Amino acid sequence: MSSKPAKIELNNFNLYYGEHQVLKGISAIIAANSVTAIIGPSGCGKSTLLRSINRMNDLIDGVRITGEILLDGKNIYEPDVDLIWLRARIGMVFQRPVAFPLSIFDNVAAAPRVRGIVNKDHLARIVKKSLQAVGLWSDVQHCLNQSALSLALGDQQKLCIARAIATQPDVLLFDEPCSALDPISTHVIEDLMRALSKRFTIIIVTHNMQQAARASHYTMFLLDGNIVEYGPTRELFTNPKDIRTENYVTGKIG
Amino acid sequence: MLDQEKWAETVLTVVGLSAVAILGLIILFIFKEGLPAFTQVGLWQFLTGTDWLPSKGKLGILPMIAGSFMVTAGALLIGLPLGLGCAIYLSEFATPRTAALLKPTIELLAGIPSVVFGFIGLTLIVPFIRVFFGGPGFSVLASSLVLGIMILPTMVSVSYDALRAVPLTYREGMLALGASEWQTVKMVVLPAARPGILAAAILAMGRAVGETMAVIMVAGNSAIVPGSVLDPVRTMTSNIALEMGYATGLHRQALFATGVVLFVIISVLNIVARAVVRRK
Secondary structure, rough: OOOOOEEEEEEEEEEEOOEEEEEEEEEEEEEEEOOEEEEOOOOOOHHHHHHHHHHHHHHHHOEEEEEEEEEEEEOOOOOOOOHHHHHHHEEOOOOOOOOOOEEHHHHHHHHHHHHOOHHHHHHHHHHHHHHHEEEEOHHHHOOOEEEHHHHHHHHHHHHHHHHHHHHHOEEEEOOOOOOOOOHHHHHHHHHHHHHHHOOOEEEEEEOHHHHHHHOEEEEEEEEOOEEEEEEHHHHHHHHOHHHHHHHHHOOOOO | OOHHHHHHHHHHOOOOOOHHHHHHHHHHHHHHHHHHHHHHHHHHHHHOOOEEEEHHHHEEEEHHHHHHEEEEEEEEHHHHHHHHHHHHHHHHOHHHHHHHHHHHHHHHHOOOOOOHHHHHHHHHHHHHHHHOOOHHHHHHHHHHHHHHHHHHHHHHHHHHHHHHOOOHHHHHHHHOOOHHHHHHHHHHHHHHHHHHHHHHHHHHHHHHOOOOOHHHHHEOOOOOOOOOOOOOOOOHHHHHHHHHHOOOOHHHHHHHHHHHHHHHHHHOOOHHEEEEEHHO
């Protein structure tokens, strides 16, 4: 589909909550170093699909899957896959900023500490680099010991992105990262995602079509657990091939 | 209709205030009865005197203050780690079914009368200590063990609630970083629940300081500052309970004064607990 190499490949991926099938035969290739948006109405399975990629759905009882998701050619649902390894390679940013009630430093340092890094200088380097990557360093470098909860919501979300980066992942998953933010913070986060896509493969779930149009290179339109259309964002928005896509992106349904 | 409303309001106000009034009267009463002892013996002499010989007019409660302090510290040393560990297990690791079974069981401990705890201490713990560690068995150690178990329900249920109140999103956020469950608990859940856990510890401490019957039965009750954990000990509450039946005059006032000291200590604990919980 693109010149960029495949980072993630979904092959006939199905997911069930008990008897209810949420994802139906999803097959797609996610290009490396790009922003891919997943859009669709509420309940279409877009968040579930995103959470399948770092296996956060494993935490829910009664979830069953078939098919495979390949990360760099390796099926992440094979029994020998170490979840700690997987989640270190695939970072996640949530809908509401999940800043822990710890200091700013400890919030970011939580990521390397999970991997057993305890050396103070090493931690400080990682924290600095991660905060620089999200453009928060200059604002917080003098108050790293302050509680992260004292930051504005937009900055808390940046902090969460910094924390996700601090595990040095290849892939970053964003689950409606701006839905709790004001328009200005939203723009900042969108710019940040595009900038970060030079280093990371980014997948974002959003119910905001303008956001998908602005921030992503590729867009996948999901309806009732099926991919309706998937392609370069510009094409999908200006020249949709499926009438349902056209109806959705023009606001006639959804 | 309006009349009924007014009546209900008045009645409830009176009922509500009466609880406060009762507390006020209790405070007034113990201070009124106890204060003369402070003036006659001298506050400093009363608090730091090491001899408690009411028949000879020697009224120093330092042995009892030290006793309460040692027994409580011992109880916390046993009860806090055990209770917190139990709360962490129930909240983070146990399956919902296990938790639903274990938590009421632990809370049932709170319903066992303290005299039963004392009886078990007397028949099991005291002989055990006498045989395996030496001394009379009636000791700081025996009291601490009995109290350590008695504070478990408070410690477990209050810190369990604090742990459960930590938002699920924190746990999810940590797991998304690749953290194991124990790392999640250690790095985020425990720090987030710290005010609640501190409150649990302070409530448990209040319970340990105030407990009387179980302690009387296993402590040995000599009014001497204990030299080791195997020595007998008398706490402030035991002191009051043991002697109030026959005390008269200054002796009786000194027992009330012991109550005043106890009241002040417990009030301070409560105030600290509230301050800690509020400062979240």
